[in-house]
Amino acid sequence: MSLTSLSVAELQTQLRSKAVSPVEALEALESRIAAVDGSICGYLARDYQRALAAAKCADVNLPLGGVPIAIKDVINVQGEQCTCGSKMLKGYTAPYDATVITRLKAAGAIPFGRVNMDEFAMGSSCENSAYAITHNPWDLSRIPGGSSGGSAAVVAADEAFAALGSDTGGSIRQPAALCGCVGLKPSYGRVSRFGLVAFASSLDQIGPFTKTVRDSALLLNAISGRDPMDSTSLDEPVPDYTAQLGRDLKGVRLGMPREYFVGGTHPQVDKAVRDAIAHYESLGAEIVEISLPHTEYAVGVYYIIATAEASANLARFDGVRYGHRTAEAANILEHYGKTREEGFGAEVKRRIILGTYVLSSGYYDAYYLRAQKVRTLIRQDFTTAFEKVDAIICPTSPEPAFKIGDRSDDPMRMYLADIFTIAVNLAGICGISLPCGFAQVEGKPLPVGLQLIGQPFRETELLKIAHAYEQSTEWHKARPAIS
Amino acid sequence: MNAEFDVRYTAGLARLHLSEEEIAKFQAQLSQVLEYVEKLKVVDVSHVEATAHANPVFNIVREDEPRDWFTPQEALANAPRQVNGLFSVPKVIE
Numbered sequence: 001m002s003l004t005s006l007s008v009a010e011l012q013t014q015l016r017s018k019a020v021s022p023v024e025a026l027e028a029l030e031s032r033i034a035a036v037d038g039s040i041c042g043y044l045a046r047d048y049q050r051a052l053a054a055a056k057c058a059d060v061n062l063p064l065g066g067v068p069i070a071i072k073d074v075i076n077v078q079g080e081q082c083t084c085g086s087k088m089l090k091g092y093t094a095p096y097d098a099t100v101i102t103r104l105k106a107a108g109a110i111p112f113g114r115v116n117m118d119e120f121a122m123g124s125s126c127e128n129s130a131y132a133i134t135h136n137p138w139d140l141s142r143i144p145g146g147s148s149g150g151s152a153a154v155v156a157a158d159e160a161f162a163a164l165g166s167d168t169g170g171s172i173r174q175p176a177a178l179c180g181c182v183g184l185k186p187s188y189g190r191v192s193r194f195g196l197v198a199f200a201s202s203l204d205q206i207g208p209f210t211k212t213v214r215d216s217a218l219l220l221n222a223i224s225g226r227d228p229m230d231s232t233s234l235d236e237p238v239p240d241y242t243a244q245l246g247r248d249l250k251g252v253r254l255g256m257p258r259e260y261f262v263g264g265t266h267p268q269v270d271k272a273v274r275d276a277i278a279h280y281e282s283l284g285a286e287i288v289e290i291s292l293p294h295t296e297y298a299v300g301v302y303y304i305i306a307t308a309e310a311s312a313n314l315a316r317f318d319g320v321r322y323g324h325r326t327a328e329a330a331n332i333l334e335h336y337g338k339t340r341e342e343g344f345g346a347e348v349k350r351r352i353i354l355g356t357y358v359l360s361s362g363y364y365d366a367y368y369l370r371a372q373k374v375r376t377l378i379r380q381d382f383t384t385a386f387e388k389v390d391a392i393i394c395p396t397s398p399e400p401a402f403k404i405g406d407r408s409d410d411p412m413r414m415y416l417a418d419i420f421t422i423a424v425n426l427a428g429i430c431g432i433s434l435p436c437g438f439a440q441v442e443g444k445p446l447p448v449g450l451q452l453i454g455q456p457f458r459e460t461e462l463l464k465i466a467h468a469y470e471q472s473t474e475w476h477k478a479r480p481a482i483s
Numbered sequence: 484m485n486a487e488f489d490v491r492y493t494a495g496l497a498r499l500h501l502s503e504e505e506i507a508k509f510q511a512q513l514s515q516v517l518e519y520v521e522k523l524k525v526v527d528v529s530h531v532e533a534t535a536h537a538n539p540v541f542n543i544v545r546e547d548e549p550r551d552w553f554t555p556q557e558a559l560a561n562a563p564r565q566v567n568g569l570f571s572v573p574k575v576i577e
Binding site: 091092093095096187188189201202228231232234294296297299300301303304311315318319320321322323324325329331332333334335336337338340341344346349350352353354356357360367369370371372373374375376377379411412415427428429456 | 488490493494496497498499500501502505509512513515516517519520522523524526528531532533534535536537538540543544545553557558560561562563564570571572573574575
């Protein structure tokens with residue numbers, strides 16, 4: 001087994017026993033990236049010398065001491081690029097560290113590498129990046145998912161021990177599912193968003209991509225907690241998320257939402273998830289059928305609220321303080337119009353238009369306000385369900401990875417791929433995707449993700465339930481054969 | 484099809500120039516999305532409060548105390564144009 005295929009916890013054992021030094025770990029990672037990233041294209045940039053300097057003085061006894069972590073190109077790391085996958089921010093250098101980065105550094109971790117994403121985190125395939133097409137390590141002709149496709153692909157290809165991503169409607173869980181790694185979206189308010197370039201502020205949350213559930217808990221330990229710089233981060237205690245791992249599942253009740261098992265899901269995804277549910281029963285969990293009656297409205301609510309918030313957040317790109325600026329403009333309106341036309345890609349423009357429309361005079365009540373009210377009903381569905389169950393179990397994505405180019409110009413079809421992940425963001429609760437099998441498609445195994453959804457600020461229980469499945473199955477050990 | 488949805492007009496509100504091709508394409512694609520979200524109209528929301536975000540916290544403020552932050556040079560470092568230590572903006576008044 002090569003060094004770069006180790007989990008974070010395994011690497012730490014090696015580092016602490018002095019079998020491997022942080023510099024050796026970083027060197028091994030750099031060699032792996034040099035060998036395979038030409039075919040994966042997960043990294044947009046990396047500063048090896050800077051990481052090397054950090055590795056040389058790393059304290060391996062810190063919680064994440066000496067562990068390199070890849071960062072989605074939407075989270076500010078002081079002195080590094082932060083393009084958000086957009087031409088708009090080409091050449092931008094982050095002037096400060098996001099709070100998650102400050103916390104990772106305090107825990108001894110080394111932020112290393114900027115990974116690809118859909119432009120401003122808008123997309124489900126990474127094809128909306130202005131810089132690169134990232135390939136799924138399991139089948140290079142397929143997408144890695146999105147928007148955090150780079151984060152998922154580099155972890156799955158052993159080009160990173162772990163990565164950070166962000167999730168607004170499934171952007172951590174869906175690529176984790178499609179690439180076969182573990183992706184956690186914490187509860188809204190668990191992790192500070194300060195320094196995360198905003199897409200939809202009431203939905204965005206930063207979370208880890210890892211090879212194991214234990215690693216997910218380790219990273220969550222480091223990044224969680226209230227931050228005075230983010231008024232939406234809550235002052236809830238941060239437990240040790242690894243403390244409950246390995247506890248048995250006796251008495252745990254898992255809910256199967258009947259609305260999530262109504263057909264339309266790829267048959268091999270459906271089978272893998274049903275097998276996982278049967279496995280949970282064999283581990284002592286009780287399976288309960290539940291109902292989330294407003295499920296069919298989630299995608300509609302999401303594309304109103306997320307685009308409305310995005311249209312407001314992206315108004316900051318005015319060609320004055322940072323970012324692209326058009327060369328010549330006759331007046332201020334032309335300056336804004338051309339700057340934004342040249343800087344933004346097609347999907348971002350579509351969402352700005354939609355978001356501006358649903359907020360515009362005369363349509364606000366019919367679209368935005370109504371969507372916020374239906375959002376309340378979607379939240380209540382989960383509150384009611386959690387009176388009966390400890391967590392909800394379902395697929396992460398209705399299908400395995402699709403081919404690059406397959407639907408890049410069909411936004412509605414792309415939006416519907418988020419059907420199982422979106423409601424979690426609307427409700428502000430937590431969700432995790434972990435590997436639960438493979439679909440054989442055109443002779444290649446494509447990873448299938450199992451989604452577990454937990455109550456707000458109950459990540460400890462969610463991770464415990466996920467860990468029990470992972471450790472009693474072999475799926476998380478499978479690795480793609482990258483040529 | 485939403486007869487009132489006009490990409491050209493909305494793009495103006497968003498301060499976003501679009502090509503004629505983009506206008507035609509977005510008009511068709513976003514009309515399809517708006518048609519999809521029409522289904523929200525059947526939900527009875529007459530006694531439902533709106534949810535702005537998931538956590539019921541209000542009026543969170545920091546102490547209003549000075550602290551170290553960007554120097555003027557750092558604040559200007561990413562400016563596409565600057566003059567005499569200031570952000571340069573297009574002329575807005577005659």
